[in-house]
Amino acid sequence: MNAGELLIFLALAVPLFAAVAIYAVGRMPDVRETLTIVACIALGIVTISIFMRVGAGDPPVWTVARPLAGLEIAFRLEPLGALFALMASLLWGVNSLFSIGYMRGKREAHQTRFYMCFALAMFAVMGIAMAANLFTLFVFYEVLTFSTYPLVTHACDARARKAGRVYLATLVGASLVLFLPGIIGVQIAAGSTAFMPGGLLDGKVSEGVGNALLLLLVFGSAKAALMPLHGWLPSAMVAPAPVSALLHAVAVVKAGVFVILKVSAYIFGPDLISALPAATWLLWVAAGSIIVASLVAMTKDDLKSRLAWSTVGQLAYVTSAALLPAATGLLAGGLHMLVHAFAKITLFMCAGAIYVATGASKVSEMRGLGRSMPIVFSCFLVGALCVIGLPPFAGMWSKFLLLNAAFGTKEWVTAAAMIVSSLLGLIYLAPVALMALLQPVGDGSPRAFIRPDGAPGPVVAAVMVTAAACVVLFVLADAVVAYLAPMTGRVR
């Protein structure tokens, strides 16, 4: 086993081992939480080394098994995957800090199961990020669905079970009925499902087959919540805040758009995507998804629900980016995936912090709360402005590149949808923080805090870290785009 294989093995083994160990020491909460943190740090080190190696042009490769002729379980890193793995492992660390504060603060039940499923989900995410072909990716994609199901239904009440059923039915259903036939279709058309720079299917399929496969694969990746397969995401908000934060802003939904970006870049390739009419149809669907999600978000008073609908819209941005008939769209999409992850996890963690401290979950209950919780609401404002795309936050660059690519390819519908939705975002996200920070407590009845001393320390620390990252990425955006450049298949 060479160094590259060892890194891949460790990236999978660390979270998997963590899951087993967490289960084993479940009766000792302090040991259990220490284990989680140690695993986060170890995985962080592994993914950073992977990231560096890919940047240096020496991507780790590992072929594990060959179940059938032409079907491999194999891993191969490329820039987008390395970035995704790094992002997920870093945010797992931050989120674990947050979880410890939140779960203890709320004295939640079944915490061992909770941390174990989290580690399993990270195992799946690592597999998705590193997969060398669609088949391997599919295996881990399913693991991710099943490992996060107990997290969605954590509360164990009727509402959670119902949400869990929707979650499983949509994700598993779409992956079996659409995604898997799509993968098999690719296998038959190309004799393999490997991700190839420049596009595996380029020049190998007719327009009709290409259209069908693109539709199957994009809708099949229902974790990307492209309408009309978005319903599971808002309903999954019954989960505890850390779950919503990591899974429904980072791991699960980003795995969905990651799949679409990978499929676009490495299965179809920019040239074939430009030639397929289905890409244009999907762009319209995504544009509709962006606008509708923004409008629905405006009507939601429940903060997490509003954030979830905002996520549906933002995911459609990345989907659009992947399908724009220009290679620069892929880079913009990759950057937006990263930036939105940091911004949205900040927002979700703030929502969790507010809830654990005050019990407020509705926007209308938060008027004036910022006076008592200035740090949390300031961070919320940072996250909101980053999602909307204002400087000096990283979101500005990804939106700029996205619009640039949309205008450059004369996709006016996409461009218009993005501009309108940004304005809508200004209306539904920013005022949450502004009302809390600037206005006096409403109706003269100050809300009784559940915890008089505000949110627990680890929670606030976690929020501050990700909010700071939104600013730091503003400076690093160019470096990220340069790092991703090889995925267009045009460089080198």
Add this chain to the structure above:
Amino acid sequence: MISFEALHAAPPALTAHAPMLLVVGPLIAACAAAFAPTSRTSWMISVTGSIFAAWMALALLGEVARHGAVDYFMGGFAPPLGIAFHIDAAGVLMALLISSAGVMASLYSGHALPAEVRAEKHTLTQAGFLLCQAGLLGMVSTGDAFNAFVFLEVSSIGTYALIAIGEKRDRRALPAAFNYLIMGTIGATFYVVGVGFLFAATGTLNMADMGARLATLGDSSVVQAGFAFIVVGLGIKAAMFPLHGWLPGAYSYAPSLIAIFLAATATKASIYLMARFVFDVFPDGAAFGQGFIAWVLAPLAGTAAIVCSIQAVFEKEIRRMLAFSSVAQVGFILLGLSLATVAGASAGLFYLAAHALMKMTLFMALGGLAISIGARRLDELAGVARDAPWSAAAFAIGAASLAGVPLTLGFLAKWRLVAAALEAGQIWIVAVLAIASLLTLLYIGRMIEAIFFRPAPAGAPRAREAPVGVLAPLWILAGLSLWFGIDASLPEQLANAAGQALIGGAP
């Protein structure tokens, strides 16, 4: 690639007579078991006989890899007068499957039988089991159409008795056995009438001969009538929708030893025999054969896959659920065969082997779970995983394979089916497979939820973990499902050669 050419499993003197010994071995063991003095002795005879058959099947595997197909003339009399055995790559796959299923089931029976069958009937049960095994092995290795009927009856008579023997635990075994007796006899009669028609048309009973003569004769109404009788007759025995009425009862009320063995082999042998007739005996390209595959076999198989999956979803008794699931899965297998391409036949046979493995695992695990409490209904099994974790875990592995979870054999089997259907341009088959797979997921979900996640009802009898004698074969089967899920080169190679032999080669 695994090289079977180098496989010399048995000494040449035995290998030369392996096709005959394959059948006669279990037959002699059956006689010995019937007169065995104690239950224990009969069990040991049963295990020995099954292992002997598996040994002969392995020896044949090497022979077939070296020579393509093995023809053996009983007593040295060449056909058309003598009785011939004909074993090609497809036959060897079936023989291996049946004999290894026999080994596993007989190992299992040592501990399971006392709980389910009256003590004075143990020796007879083992005799019947060996008889049934000999008959099934004969069906897949014979080269003679009438001989196949004899073996069909040998296995059936064993089966009728074995189902009825389940009456110690549930009296409903008696009507179930009677029902199967009637249906099975009708099926066998139809088959033999069909063979009669073909004999009238060709003047031979040897299948290779028959195929050669039919190719020159062309089809006539006599041949077509023969074809229809044979397909309906074997369709009943293969539980081809809508002729499957006997199966749920038979699988549900038979002792678990028998259910395990039948689920893995009984319908499969008839499917194989039907495939031999459809692809080998009847002339290629005969219009009625093509029409049958396209307009009867495939639509019925598709209907079975969906309708019986739905029935399984709404069933309350867990063994009946698995039985309906089996009928649906027979549909999957027939859909693969109905493609009539090498890829389709290989995929169908691959699925056949995979399904045998996972259904055995499920029935055996269920036997393990239910041995101590005798549960039948799904709600009686609630929370049983807590008391019998090893059996329950093996059940979960079998269930995952049946549902087609990636990294299990079941997933690869479905993958190959869908790939073969897409390659043949049959999109509707892909759609049927997708829908049926979703339904499978639903009923699997119900079982897993009951066994693992529902709390045991208050006052329910506590289950005990199954004894090691049950767990060992169970975990060999479950382990194989997982191992083949990661490296399926062995079953793939066997199935590819079998598909080639069935579609590409002469009988």
